[in-house]
Amino acid sequence: MGEKNYVYMVRCGNGSLYTGWTNDLGRRIRAHRTGKGAKYTRGFGAKGVVYLEQLEDKSAALRREAQLKALSKAQKEALVQEWCRENRPPxxxxxxxxxxxxxxxxxxxxxxxxxxxxxxxxxxxxxxxxxxxxxxxxxxxxxxxxxxxxxxxxxxxxxxxxxxxxxxxxxxxxxxxxxxxxxxxxxxxxxxxxxxxxxxxxxxxxxxxxxxxxxxxxxxxxxxxxxxxxxxxxxxxxxxxxxxxxxxxxxxxxxxxxxxxxxxxxxxxxxxxxxx
Ligand SMILES: CC(C)(COP(=O)(O)OP(=O)(O)OC[C@H]1O[C@@H](n2cnc3c(N)ncnc32)[C@H](O)[C@@H]1OP(=O)(O)O)[C@@H](O)C(=O)NCCC(=O)NCCS
Missing domain, CATH: 3.40.630.30 (Gcn5-related N-acetyltransferase (GNAT))
Structure with missing residues (x-):
């Protein structure tokens, strides 16, 4: 695995979830936080990473991103809850x-x-x-x-x-x-x-x-x-x-x-x- 490819979800200011992929997590998260990321997070503001998965290459990350985007809100929230329990200590x-x-x-x-x-x-x-x-x-x-x-x-x-x-x-x-x-x-x-x-x-x-x-x-x-x-x-x-x-x-x-x-x-x- 050369560069690091991730799919992620960030919690937006209005409570909704934004799903994306990146090969530079720090830069991408910073962009979302500072209003320079996706149009969606620019509108509502991004609060923080609530789901992260590392994939082996870009095409796997893009496939996984499409899968996640196709999930219902309830399914996404369930994934987020589980990931946060493991990875986001309060x-x-x-x-x-x-x-x-x-x-x-x-x-x-x-x-x-x-x-x-x-x-x-x-x-x-x-x-x-x-x-x-x-x-x-x-x-x-x-x-x-x-x-x-x-x-x-x-x-x-x-x-x-x-x-x-x-x-x-x-x-x-x-x-x-x-x-x-x-x-x-x-x-x-x-x-x-x-x-x-x-x-x-x-x-x-x-x-x-x-x-x-x-x-x-x-x-x-x-x-x-x-x-x-x-x-x-x-x-x-x-x-x-x-x-x-x-x-x-x-x-x-x-x-x-x-x-x-x-x-x-x-x-x-x-x-x-x-x-x-
Ligand atoms: C300086 C210090 C407080 C920074 O805290 P940190 O937890 O290491 O920093 P973060 O992980 O939050 O941020 C570092 C990078 O990781 C990224 N990052 C990685 N995983 C992340 C995640 N899950 N969520 C958000 N950001 C993440 C950040 O975006 C950031 O990237 P960037 O620098 O490219 O923007 C810490 O390194 C530290 O304690 N240093 C020694 C003591 C010290 O210097 N204290 C300050 C005295 S003034």
Whole structure:
């Protein structure tokens, strides 16, 4: 099998399913998300991949695409449900009980990566406190596989301590190092941005090691823009590192902001994150 040929279904903004084939999954999904894909998803917007099958070549993929398109809505939904159960772990609300797994996931990056500028390994106990502090700003979102293994987490903290900055947050996203590139980061961050918007924050900032191409690609795709780069600002793993600042405008406008809601109704949050 040379190039990778897929058939896929994406859930559209109006709840319907769009079926297609591609030999470049990342590019195709990005096109659907950004309104540059099929005419249909341009009209309704694409939320995410809900079915995926890899075929051995293009003609097999085209045949399978035609078969899927001929299915009834109920048959498609049944396939989607089964695929999602296997392949799309739900996004959940995280709590203090998740601290040891979060600390373990993060420690890998402390030791092996410049994605974080931290160099000393944090303890589980420090992360219990970290979770408690994190929850004061916004819900902590986690994704786990069927065995309970943590696949990734996304969260937000105050961007700066002074009061006038209280509509700004700094977002954080980490995926387990062995599950990168499978859509976990995109789903978690999309859900987090929706929650932050609902809470009434105005700006979501992300501080990225420069370079960090995976993280830049993710943030750019989500709609963040780079506001500046500080070269040679940290020293880790035997080399000087830069830092870039990215911003996502949760709200546009100049009006007087209402106070953000730091303790949103968790049932409402659960309903919102279930859509991602
Ligand atoms: C940066 C990071 C958060 C990105 O998350 P990720 O899960 O690896 O990224 P995704 O899989 O969502 O997206 C990567 C690509 O896979 C594609 N993809 C593959 N399978 C997918 C699926 N099932 N659904 C959606 N997208 C999928 C995406 O479209 C994207 O393609 P593109 O880059 O060509 O557009 C993650 O790599 C990570 O944790 N890195 C280390 C820590 C880090 O740098 N954190 C950020 C600190 S600022």
């Amino acid at each position: 996004i959940q609300l995280g709590g203090v009980e998740d601290a040891p797994q979060i600390a373990q996931l993060y420690r890998w990056y402390v030791s092996n990566s410049t994605a974080t500028f931290q160099t000393s390994l944090p303890t589980d106990q420090e992360y219990r406190q970290w979770v408690e502090d994190t929850l004061k700003t916004a819900p902590l979102l986690v994704m786990k596989d069927r065995t309970g293994k943590l696949l990734g987490y996304a969260c937000a903290h105050p961007f700066r301590p002074r009061e006038a900055f209280r509509w700004d947050v700094e977002t954080t996203i980490y995926c387990a190092h062995d599950v990168r590139g499978k859509g976990v980061g995109t789903r978690l961050m999309s859900a987090l941005l929706a929650v932050l918007k609902m809470q009434g924050y105005w700006n979501a900032y992300a501080l990225l090691a420069d370079p960090n191409p995976d993280s830049e690609a993710l943030h750019r795709r989500l709609g963040y823009h780079c506001e500046g780069r500080s070269p040679r600002t940290g020293y880790k793993l035997g080399a000087w590192q830069g830092l870039s600042t990215w911003c996502y405008r949760l709200r546009e406008g100049e009006e007087t902001p209402e106070e953000p809601n730091r303790t949103p109704d968790l049932e409402v949050v659960k309903e919102l994150i279930a859509q991602y």
